[in-house]
Amino acid sequence: MIVRDAPSLPQLLFAIRGSIIVQTAPKILFFTLYAAAILWIDRSLLPLPQVSIAAMGIFGIALSLFLGFRNNAAYDRWWEARKLWGGMIADVRSLARELLVFLGAVPARARVLKTVAAFAHLHRGWLRQSDARAEALRADPAAADFAARRNPPDAALRQIAEVLRAEAEAGRLSDIGRRALSERLASLSLAQAGCERIASSPLPFVYSLLVLRTSYLYCALLPFALIDTAGWFAPLVAAVVAYVFFGLSAVTDELEHPFRDVINGLPLDAMCRVIEIAVAEALDEPAPEPLQPVDGVLS
Amino acid sequence: MIVRDAPSLPQLLFAIRGSIIVQTAPKILFFTLYAAAILWIDRSLLPLPQVSIAAMGIFGIALSLFLGFRNNAAYDRWWEARKLWGGMIADVRSLARELLVFLGAVPARARVLKTVAAFAHLHRGWLRQSDARAEALRADPAAADFAARRNPPDAALRQIAEVLRAEAEAGRLSDIGRRALSERLASLSLAQAGCERIASSPLPFVYSLLVLRTSYLYCALLPFALIDTAGWFAPLVAAVVAYVFFGLSAVTDELEHPFRDVINGLPLDAMCRVIEIAVAEALDEPAPEPLQPVDGVLS
Amino acid sequence: MIVRDAPSLPQLLFAIRGSIIVQTAPKILFFTLYAAAILWIDRSLLPLPQVSIAAMGIFGIALSLFLGFRNNAAYDRWWEARKLWGGMIADVRSLARELLVFLGAVPARARVLKTVAAFAHLHRGWLRQSDARAEALRADPAAADFAARRNPPDAALRQIAEVLRAEAEAGRLSDIGRRALSERLASLSLAQAGCERIASSPLPFVYSLLVLRTSYLYCALLPFALIDTAGWFAPLVAAVVAYVFFGLSAVTDELEHPFRDVINGLPLDAMCRVIEIAVAEALDEPAPEPLQPVDGVLS
Amino acid sequence: MIVRDAPSLPQLLFAIRGSIIVQTAPKILFFTLYAAAILWIDRSLLPLPQVSIAAMGIFGIALSLFLGFRNNAAYDRWWEARKLWGGMIADVRSLARELLVFLGAVPARARVLKTVAAFAHLHRGWLRQSDARAEALRADPAAADFAARRNPPDAALRQIAEVLRAEAEAGRLSDIGRRALSERLASLSLAQAGCERIASSPLPFVYSLLVLRTSYLYCALLPFALIDTAGWFAPLVAAVVAYVFFGLSAVTDELEHPFRDVINGLPLDAMCRVIEIAVAEALDEPAPEPLQPVDGVLS
Amino acid sequence: MIVRDAPSLPQLLFAIRGSIIVQTAPKILFFTLYAAAILWIDRSLLPLPQVSIAAMGIFGIALSLFLGFRNNAAYDRWWEARKLWGGMIADVRSLARELLVFLGAVPARARVLKTVAAFAHLHRGWLRQSDARAEALRADPAAADFAARRNPPDAALRQIAEVLRAEAEAGRLSDIGRRALSERLASLSLAQAGCERIASSPLPFVYSLLVLRTSYLYCALLPFALIDTAGWFAPLVAAVVAYVFFGLSAVTDELEHPFRDVINGLPLDAMCRVIEIAVAEALDEPAPEPLQPVDGVLS
Known part of the structure; x- marks a missing residue:
């Protein structure tokens, strides 16, 4: 994700990085x-012959309406993905608090919190x-046990459930506490499945086909309409139109897959770090530094 | 559902499969x-005579605005349906965890999880x-009991409720545990009813009529406007307009019914498999392989 | 609600039933x-004189933008109403399950479920x-008690609360069970109030005025613009424009009031039947048949 | 709120009341x-000189797009406000039921329900x-105590919490009951804060400026474009454009503030009455009549 | 946030403050x-040469469509941020009530409420x-302990969890009470993480680039189209277009970052004061005055 605070006008007008100029330049x-x-x-x-x-x-x-629809849908996916991760961050913090409230500062609490950090990485x-x-x-050094399962993050959560069970059987965790903590896990599970949904269900392929084909047809027909109406500006107008149509298409392609490691993707590394910090702080351990953007890009 | 990773430009421009060209070709x-x-x-x-x-x-x-509205509504139905199934996957995983937390690894747990897998298939x-x-x-070999009921998936959930009741009466399941598990079932029930809603309530029929009739009228009038303004391009422009209007209409028809076994429908088989995997992993049984796309299509 | 599976092209183009042609024909x-x-x-x-x-x-x-806005808002009301009823169906099924889990198959369970079916009808x-x-x-033969109250469906739910109270006092229902069941009732109450909201709060009247007046003005001015630009097509173009504007307006009027017993209204009868089936199945009684569409219309 | 059932065509075309013609007539x-x-x-x-x-x-x-955006946002505020009040009505009914389930028909129940009716009025x-x-x-005669606080409705809810505390200390209300009832209060609190949010956060002022200024500029320039293209229709076209732009602006202004006592505002009086009826019915007291619209307007 | 009640027409047309005229004047x-x-x-x-x-x-x-999309997204961020703060205000009031219900008016209650006020300020x-x-x-004089942590507001909530733990261990807080109160904290945590999400994830940078570059290109080409069609009005039309495009862009930039201390930002100071008032009233202490707008601006 690009994190730039109030770029200057020349930066905005001539920035290469983060613009989609690289992908679209050949077409333009x-x-x-x-x-x-x-x-x-x-x-x-x-x-x-001419087209009016x-x-x-x-x-x-x-x-434009169809491009707009696709762009909207892609942005919604990107923003929903960010919301799901934001919810997971809140869940980890609440889990830390609730472990304190229901279990106290016992070793099991540290074990659960470390596993939840591993969960974030595996996810x-x-x-x-x-x-x-x-x-x-x-x-979490114990992550070897569940990292090899089919769905490692789910196995991590199940691992935590085992700990809760053991604590309950040892009489250290009440029934209500069990319920509270396992609901927190369910909330993490829901966010996990939401992310999996976004990752595994792209926008219907047919939209890409429809929009892309129509864009090409449009750009192929356009010059016949510009001969009379734009004169010597025709190549410039054609370039602008191609920039807008193919540019928006390229943005849509990036935002549609918010988890990919691209320049407009979500900063999963940085958010995993936020979770590590929350865990460390809750355990009163030295917390790592938040990730910093490199060249204005947070990975 | 079509799962294609970054198709090349020629693929995008000339793909037949997954495009709606087959349905719309005669009209175009x-x-x-x-x-x-x-x-x-x-x-x-x-x-x-001419029309301007x-x-x-x-x-x-x-x-375009009305086509856009219908398309939007159809896409929302498709995406909501996917969300509901995603929620069901999360619920199954959470159910597995919560059975562990509240019941432990007892035979009843396996029975419930197998019934929930049967629920997914019946649904x-x-x-x-x-x-x-x-x-x-x-x-679930016991599925014969409830598969013959009026609403088999609902009967499957009721079957699970019977198990919970029996465990509670045998003193193995606390009151809180009963509550937690029956809320998980309620969450599955809600997703089930949501899917039933989408499947049984199509978009109001009158929209299809309005949009389709207007599209035909439009295409019938258009050439009278193109004689002067597009000249020998007229047939090409007419083809493009028909492609966009009828193409979008065809997409809408497919997405409107997200559960149908069509090329742009939801991959219910694959998602049932994900649920089977979650159940198998939770029971430490060998998990089946995830379904793979055949010719780029996941069924 | 019109339930038609894949109508043929002639059906789509010439269907009278379900189209809004009857209401709009005089204006067209x-x-x-x-x-x-x-x-x-x-x-x-x-x-x-001419208008360009x-x-x-x-x-x-x-x-078009304003018509589109109104249409959108009306469709959202229709779909939200359907969602609320879908949620009520799920709630009834969950109530049946939860009564089993917390009370068992006692007479009170049957009483509550019958009252909830009466609730659906009164609602x-x-x-x-x-x-x-x-x-x-x-x-529910006991419905006479509450059907005469000011808000009969609410009285039905209160009736259920009385049963829960009695069961609890008789020691057959735990505190947790009481909570679970009364939350299910609260969920039904929320759906009921949501439906009441939609039924009692129409779209702001001023939108209808604004849109209708503007549509009339538009159609009155349009021929002066068509004299030159559409020639002998003018009456046809005027008819098409009137069809689109008044047709969409008529659709909006029907969808805005989703509970009315009109052709595009929600099938409340059929959904009450679904609830009756859920109750009968839960009680192992013979379930009635689902309602079938008559002439393609489900009431 | 205007409640009119199926007005006739002349009513729709010539209604003054409820239209925004009064506010916009001078500008038109x-x-x-x-x-x-x-x-x-x-x-x-x-x-x-002319403008094309x-x-x-x-x-x-x-x-139109910007007017449409503002209109959309205002309508969403209006509808969200109605939803919040609808939720409050459901909450009051559920509170009445839950008091019955957890406390029984004791005097404290009546006290709480009367306070909640006072809460609605103070809100x-x-x-x-x-x-x-x-x-x-x-x-609620006891309302004098809390009606003088900074935030009277919040004080009313706190008053109810005091009653719950007292009942719990007297051993008449279980822990679970306490939880259920205080969650109902939290739900009322959330709706209250939601209404406060809408009342205290208008749409960003800058939108009004942008839209209004541009509307004036537009109407000032328009006649220079109409001289040639509309001829003697020019004043009529100018009137229609002014009607649409300023009319929509006036609607937006009313819906933006849904709680104001204007003709398109929400019927808070009538909804408070609905709450009073719910309370009276729950207490088996004679319920007041629902408020009726006066001249088609429900206040 | 600008809080102006029904400004007069001249105010609306000539207001400088709150309009974005200052930022956009040079470009216009x-x-x-x-x-x-x-x-x-x-x-x-x-x-x-001319462009048509x-x-x-x-x-x-x-x-316009792309500007509209960006504007929509920015407004949604602004409004979601306001909703999150509104939810926090409700949570604080409910926390005060629930502490009363489950703990009574003990010193720990005051301590928790003071810490929650500190939480709001740190957030x-x-x-x-x-x-x-x-x-x-x-x-909260004890805020020194947690204000120095990496994430001070999260540390404040953890601090409250410590108090709850201590009360529970001292036997003054039941299990159910613990659960109710720690869920309230989780709700605050979720709102906090939601605000952090909005603050740390700007709209994808590429949209700003796309929109701004296209706006500049548009304004650069426009005069070549106005020579013939607007004549001596050309500079005026160019000014209006620049006003609309750059004005909307400037609004979007402000609303995109709702927490910044700008004129259209959210009144965080005033909302923290609302929280302080809620805390003071709940503790029966003298409440401070609500913040008043200065020059029509609430900070």
Whole structure:
């Protein structure tokens, strides 16, 4: 995620990093040259047939609506993913507090909190399809037991349930306490399944097809409408239109998959660190530093 | 559901599978030829009356807004359905954990978890109006008892309630435990009723009528506006407009019924498998493999 | 509610039932003739002043936005009402399960479940301002006691609370059980109040005024813009515009009041039957058949 | 709130009451005359410069979008406020039931229910910045104690907490009962704070500025675009545009503050009466009549 | 936050304070002069190439849609932030009530409530990145202990958990009471994490880039379309367009960060005061005055 505080105007206008200019530049360039070629042919070789700009306008507005819909849906996925992680952070803090209230500062509390930190790392690993076992083991040496299961984060939570069971059987945890703590775990489980849902259910593929194909058709037809109405500005207008359509498409592609390790993705590493800090503080252990953005990007 | 990771540009532009080109091709073809015929008559036989492109533009934007509304509503149904199943997956995992916390690893726990897997299959069968009794029986041999009831998934949950009652009467399940577990069942019940709602309440029929009729009228009038403004591009523009309008309509029809076994439907089979995996892992039994997409489609 | 599975194209294009053509036909006819008259006067008697189609276009898009807003709000009300009833169905099933878990299969359980079926009928009667006492009495012979109160469904729930109190005093219902069951009643109460809210708070009247007046003004001005731009198509274009504007308005009016016994209203009868089935199945009594659509309409 | 059942067409077209015509008439009149003046100057004195209608169109659509956004936000506030009150009504009914379940029909129950009716009145008074102490005292003679506090409705709820504490100390209310009842109070508290939020946080002022200024600019420029394109219709078109823009603005202003005692405000009096009825019915006392609309307006 | 009750028309039209005119004036001025220069060159020096206003229209509508999306998202953040604080206010009041119900008016209750007031100040300090330790210490002299932790508000809540633990161990707080109170803390924790989420996750940077760059391009191209269509109105139209585009952008920038101490930010100081009042009233101590707006601005 890009974290930039009040960038200056030149930064905003000419920033490369974080803009989607890199992915879209080839397409923009292509359609600019294409528009120039059409214009040159019409002026120098033979008059080409034309499409009225009004027809393109209607088409363009319809396309904007569909681009807008896809963009909206992608942004909602991104923001929901962030909400789920925010809820998990709150759950970890509440778990720490509730362990204190119902169990007291016993060893089992530390064990549970360390496992929950490992849970966060394993969950991140699952979402990014990367290997987070090292960090999980650093957070909780006992993570080896559950990190090899089919669904490691779920196994981590089940591991905590075992601890609760043991404490209850030892008479250290009341029935009400058991209930309170296992509801906290259920809340983590729900957030986990929510993230899995976003990660495993992309936007319906057919939208991408519909929008992309229509964008290409649009850009291919546009110069025929610009010959008369934009004259020598035609290549510029074609470039702007390509920038807006393909740019928004590229943004949508990034936000649609909020857990990927891309520049506009969510800072899962930094949020796992926030969880580690919450655990360390609750255990009165020295807390690690929060992750800092590198080049304005928080990973 | 189509699961495709970063398809290449040619794939995106020329994919047949997953696009709605198959359903919409006849209409697109028809209106292309129709536009060509109108153009030919105007140029060769007799000048036809014309509609201004501006008038068609207004009409087109209004139509886009209504198509957009229907599309939005259909996508919301699809996504809500996915959320409900995601919540059910989390509930099953939490049920497994809570049975451990409140009952321990007793036989009743295994019985309940197997019944809940059968519940998932019966629920899927109800939603798809297909017969899922075989899978339900595989998951839980006792499923024969409740699979024949009017609402088999509800009967499965009631079956679990019987087990809880018996455990409570045998003194193995505390009052608080009873409450925690029966709330988990209520949460499954709520998700079940939510899915039933989506499956049994289609979008108001009148929207389909309104949108479809207006689309046909639009495509029938359009060529009279294109004669002058698009010239020889007229058939192409007509084809593009038909592609966008009927394409979006077809997408909407698929997403509106998220449980149907179509290419853009939800992968209920795969999600039932996820639930089976969660149950197997919780019981320390060998878990089946997750379902893999076949030709990029997860069923 | 219209329940039609995949109607054929001719059905879609020419269906009368379920379309809003009946309500809107007079207006469409009027504005078609009006446009024809204007056109005839301009061509045969005296040239009339004209409005540019571009001006009408802007106006038309603004109007579409407001129509779209109202339509959205009405659909949201309809869908929320359906959600509330779906939640009530789930609550009844959960109540049946929870009575089993906390009370067992005692007579009080049957009494409560029958009262809850009467509750559903009385609630339906309140919402439709029709007399549902007969069905309520059929579901629960004791319904005569509470069906005469000011708010009969609320009185039904209070009746259940009396039963819970008596069971608790007789020592058959624990404190936790009392809490679980009274929360289920609270959930039904919340859904009931939600339905009352939708039934008693229509969309602000001023929107109807604003939209309707503007639609009439629009249709009255439109022919002056069509003389030049649509020529002999003018009456057709006027008819289409009237169809879209007044059609959408009529849909909005029906969906805005989801509980009315109209063709696009919610199938309250069928949903009360679903509740009766859930109660009968829970009590192991013979369950009635689900209601079937009559002529494709579920009441 | 205006409660009108299916008004006839003439009523809809010519209703004054409930329309925003009164507030907007001066502006509409002004801009109609202004357009007529511009037209007259251009035709009779000297040709004026012109703006193309297309330019105004773009501007107009942008303005519609912003008006639409503000309208949406205001309607959401209005509807959320209604939802909060609907939730409070349900909470009062559930409180009555839960008091029965956990306390029985003891005097403390009546005391609590009377205080909760006073709470509703005091809350209404706070929201409308009017004095509701008389009604509060009528509902609960003990209201004098808390009606003078800084936040009277909150003090009313605290008063109920005192009663619960006393009952618990007297051994008449179990721990679980205490919890159930104090959660009901928390739910009322949340609704109260939600209403306070809506009442004290208007839509950001800057939107009003932006929209209003742009509307004035638009109406001032519009006649220069209408001279050629609407001819003698220009004053009429200007009037319609002013009606739509300022009318929607006026609606937004009313809905933005849903608690004000205006014609489109929420019927707080009637809802307080619904709460009084719920309390009376629960206590088996004679219930007052529901408030009836006066001239179609429910206050 | 600007709190102005029914400003008069001149105030609305000419208010400087609260409008975003200050931030946007330079840009508006620049593009006005730029349009005038282009016009002058075209009329006096050499005819410039032109873009058709229709082309700019399409572009403009697309841009409006994206501006509208960003504005919507920013407003949603602002309103969600307000909701979270509103929920915290309700939580504090409910905490005060629940402490009374479960603990009684013991010293621990006062201690907890004072700590929760300190929590509010520390949370505000965290969100505004300002030092709120002085106010926190004033509210709770014991705040020094936790104000120095990494996450001071979370440490404040943990501090309360310690008190609950101690009370429970001393036998003054039942298990159910412990549960009720620690859930209240969890609710505060969730609101805190929600605010942190909004504060630390800005809208994706790429939207700002896309919108701003397109706005500049638009304003740079516009005069070439206005030469013919707006004539001497061209600079005025350019100014209006710049006002709308950059004005909305500036609003979005303010609302996107609802916790900043700017004129359209949330009144965190006033809401902390509301919490202090709730605490004082609950403890029967003299309550401070609510904060009053200064020059119509509540900080």
